[in-house]
Amino acid sequence: MAGLKLYSVSDSPPSTAVKMALEALALEYTNVEVDFAAGEHLSDDFSKKNPQREIPCLDDNGFFLSESVAILQYLADKYGPGHSLYPRDPQQRALVNHRLAFNISTYYARIAEYAVAPIFFDYKRTPEGLNKLKIALNVLNTILERQGTKFAAGEHMTLADLSLVAATMCLEAVEFDLTPWARVQRWYADFKQAAPRLWAVAEPAMLELRAFSNSPPDLSALRHPYHPVRASK
Numbered sequence: 001m002a003g004l005k006l007y008s009v010s011d012s013p014p015s016t017a018v019k020m021a022l023e024a025l026a027l028e029y030t031n032v033e034v035d036f037a038a039g040e041h042l043s044d045d046f047s048k049k050n051p052q053r054e055i056p057c058l059d060d061n062g063f064f065l066s067e068s069v070a071i072l073q074y075l076a077d078k079y080g081p082g083h084s085l086y087p088r089d090p091q092q093r094a095l096v097n098h099r100l101a102f103n104i105s106t107y108y109a110r111i112a113e114y115a116v117a118p119i120f121f122d123y124k125r126t127p128e129g130l131n132k133l134k135i136a137l138n139v140l141n142t143i144l145e146r147q148g149t150k151f152a153a154g155e156h157m158t159l160a161d162l163s164l165v166a167a168t169m170c171l172e173a174v175e176f177d178l179t180p181w182a183r184v185q186r187w188y189a190d191f192k193q194a195a196p197r198l199w200a201v202a203e204p205a206m207l208e209l210r211a212f213s214n215s216p217p218d219l220s221a222l223r224h225p226y227h228p229v230r231a232s233k
Contacts, residue, residue, distance in 0.1 A: 003028065003029065003030065003061070004022070004027060004029035004030070004059070004060055004061075005030045005031075005058070005059040006018060006019070006022070006029050006031050006058055006059075007032045007055060007056060007058075007059070008031060008032070008034065008055055008056045009033070009034055009041075009056075010033060010205060010208055011205045011208040011209045012036075012055055012056065012205070013108065013169065013205070014056055014108075014166065015055055015068070015205075016166040016169070016201065017072065017162045017163045017165075017166035018056050018068055018071050018072060018075075019031075019201050019202075020162045020165075020198045020201050020202060021085065021159060021162055023197060023198055023201050024157075024195075024198060025075060025076070025079050025083065027079055034046070041053050041054065041055055050064060052067075056068055058071045058075075060074075068104075068163065069104055072100070072159045072162065072163065073086065073100075073159070076159060084156045084158070085157065085158050085159050085162075092153070092154060095153040095154065095160070096153045096159055096160045098153075099143075099153050099160030099164060100159060100160055100163055102139070103167055106139070107136045107137075107140060107164060107167055108163070108164075108167035109136075110129075110132045110133040110135070110136040111133060111168075111171060112167075113129055113132070113133075114132070114133045115133075115171055115174045115176060116170050116209070119174075119209070119213050119216055120216070137178075137181045137184060138181070140152075140181070141182070141183045144183040144184065144187050145183050150187070151187070151190075152164050157191070157195060161191055162198070165188065166202060166205075168184070168188050169202055169206040169209070170206075172206055172210075173206050173207075173209035173210040173213055174210070174213050175210075
């Protein structure tokens with residue numbers, strides 16, 4: 001079947017960021033839900049689409065692309081050239097690229113380690129992990145304060161906001177208090193108000209994460225070489 005196809009997981013923050021971009025760009029696509037609990041992403045068949053065996057993965061008429069940041073940039077470049085989501089001005093685009101890199105290397109990385117991984121895997125929430133998360137929040141808060149704009153990379157919503165919001169929703173899911181980071185808290189609330197259509201894409205993922213946080217899933221059948229599975233109770 002021709003057209004865009006997204007292999008995703010319903011509560012995955014990177015998948016959610018891509019879904020928000022598809023919605024923002026008004027692109028039609030087929031969503032293929034990957035059964036994470038069953039390890040479908042680890043299968044040999046899926047590895048033909050994505051050798052990393054991770055999600056999300058985009059199929060654009062036989063062109064396969066993984067890594068959410070690369071997917072976001074590709075979609076904007078190919079299907080939304082000149083769109084404010086991914087500005088062409090070199091300095092404006094550099095800021096968007098910086099925020100995307102910061103999110104994947106630091107912000108979401110710390111959130112995933114502290115807030116998300118303990119839900120699904122045998123990872124513990126430690127004081128060190130909390131301190132790393134606070135440092136990441138301090139950085140984003142400082143960026144937003146110094147920049148003085150409504151959105152993460154300027155006055156207009158960009159791919160940076162989609163990626164950072166998808167990460168921040170994990171903190172909302174585990175009811176992490178953002179009050180000490182007032183600028184981050186305001187930016188997150190502003191996004192919801194400014195883009196209700198996009199938040200409608202993200203909110204179900206956040207609520208699903210919250211449900212899993214309150215009642216962790218049984219992933220005992222999952223065998224991933226890099227993630228120690230939390231024993232079911």
